[in-house]
Amino acid sequence: MKHAPLLFLLMSVFCADPVSGQQTNGDFRRGDCLVDGHVDLADAVHLAELLFNNPAPFDCEDACDANDDGFHDVGDLISILSMVLDFLPLSAPGPNCGPDPTADSFWCDVACWAPVIPAESPDHVVRVALQPTPINEVILEITMDTPDPLLAFSFGICHDPNELTMGDVTQVVDINQNPPEFLSVALLPDGVGFSAMMSFTNSTVFPAGSDLRLFEIEYEADPSAFGFTPVCPCDNLAPFDLLPLQLVTQSGDPVLPSTVCYEPMIVDPLFMMRGDCNGDFGFNVGDAVHLLTYLFLSPVPLPCEDACDINDDGTLDLSDPVNYLAHLFTGGPPPAVPNHFSGCGPDPTPGDPLGCSNATCP
Numbered sequence: 001m002k003h004a005p006l007l008f009l010l011m012s013v014f015c016a017d018p019v020s021g022q023q024t025n026g027d028f029r030r031g032d033c034l035v036d037g038h039v040d041l042a043d044a045v046h047l048a049e050l051l052f053n054n055p056a057p058f059d060c061e062d063a064c065d066a067n068d069d070g071f072h073d074v075g076d077l078i079s080i081l082s083m084v085l086d087f088l089p090l091s092a093p094g095p096n097c098g099p100d101p102t103a104d105s106f107w108c109d110v111a112c113w114a115p116v117i118p119a120e121s122p123d124h125v126v127r128v129a130l131q132p133t134p135i136n137e138v139i140l141e142i143t144m145d146t147p148d149p150l151l152a153f154s155f156g157i158c159h160d161p162n163e164l165t166m167g168d169v170t171q172v173v174d175i176n177q178n179p180p181e182f183l184s185v186a187l188l189p190d191g192v193g194f195s196a197m198m199s200f201t202n203s204t205v206f207p208a209g210s211d212l213r214l215f216e217i218e219y220e221a222d223p224s225a226f227g228f229t230p231v232c233p234c235d236n237l238a239p240f241d242l243l244p245l246q247l248v249t250q251s252g253d254p255v256l257p258s259t260v261c262y263e264p265m266i267v268d269p270l271f272m273m274r275g276d277c278n279g280d281f282g283f284n285v286g287d288a289v290h291l292l293t294y295l296f297l298s299p300v301p302l303p304c305e306d307a308c309d310i311n312d313d314g315t316l317d318l319s320d321p322v323n324y325l326a327h328l329f330t331g332g333p334p335p336a337v338p339n340h341f342s343g344c345g346p347d348p349t350p351g352d353p354l355g356c357s358n359a360t361c362p
Contacts, residue, residue: 037115279303314352
């Protein structure tokens with residue numbers, strides 16, 4: 001996780017006196033500055049607004065005293081961020097309502113409500129989409145739609161660890177161009193959690209837009225687990241379900257985004273689609289040109305020889321690109337099965353001398 005040097009600078013610059021008030025034994029939830037039943041990045045955004053931009057009264061002083069030291073200062077903001085970004089627990093009471101175990105001058109003039117479940121927004125979307133890769137490797141791109149500039153966001157991406165093994169997680173173009181001051185990428189057994197707060201003082205936003213590219217996640221598939229396995233945005237990764245699926249808008253409002261999953265198809269390494277001779281998951285004249293180059297110009301690599309055997313006669317010769325070009329341009333018969341009409345499958349004539357080191361199943 002990245003913590004900007006600004007964090008430590010602000011700790012030394014900002015200090016605060018205790019806020020006086022009527023002491024009470026009323027119940028509250030530590031860290032829940034918005035008093036909506038959740039402790040999340042929206043509370044951090046709200047507390048930053050109260051500390052640095054708009055010093056309005058606290059609705060629940062005890063709840064915003066996240067580190068339970070009797071002060072409202074940058075240390076409370078750090079405590080909430082540490083809980084959300086690093087899953088570090090706050091002092092009691094929490095995650096349920098309870099009394100303050102520490103005698104101090106803080107109080108709470110609102111009830112400790114049960115968690116408020118926000119309505120899902122169809123305009124805010126966290127999406128998982130496929131990037132083309134070799135067989136049994138999957139790279140999924142995480143994108144986001146938001147009509148509002150964001151101060152913070154958090155979500156998990158879940159997968160079945162029995163069918164997929166997670167590899168590298170990479171930041172891509174839009175997160176690189178708009179880097180948050182605080183960003184956590186937590187690798188967990190059944191997924192990865194992302195939490196970001198754009199600015200410690202709410203002075204920077206993540207821009208609104210569609211198909212904003214955030215991260216790429218690499219997976220390795222278990223070839224013995226044939227079929228489809230979903231990879232989805234989720235909120236049940238972190239210990240005690242502390243990582244919400246949430247966007248926080250520039251106005252400080254928490255938003256529950258809609259989600260789009262992707263279900264990679266796991267296939268046997270020998271499965272293929274006949275016709276994809278160059279292994280780019282397409283079916284076009286480029287495949288015929290690739291095979292003609294292999295036959296007559298230079299030994300270019302063939303990811304799957306069986307995929308180039310258009311007529312399935314067990315040999316690679318001029319008849320294969322000729323038949324394929326006839327199918328593409330003059331209405332000739334399609335490649336022998338399995339093809340892009342029948343879908344992925346094994347070679348129905350496995351006794352021929354042609355092999356398949358990398359399957360061609362999109």
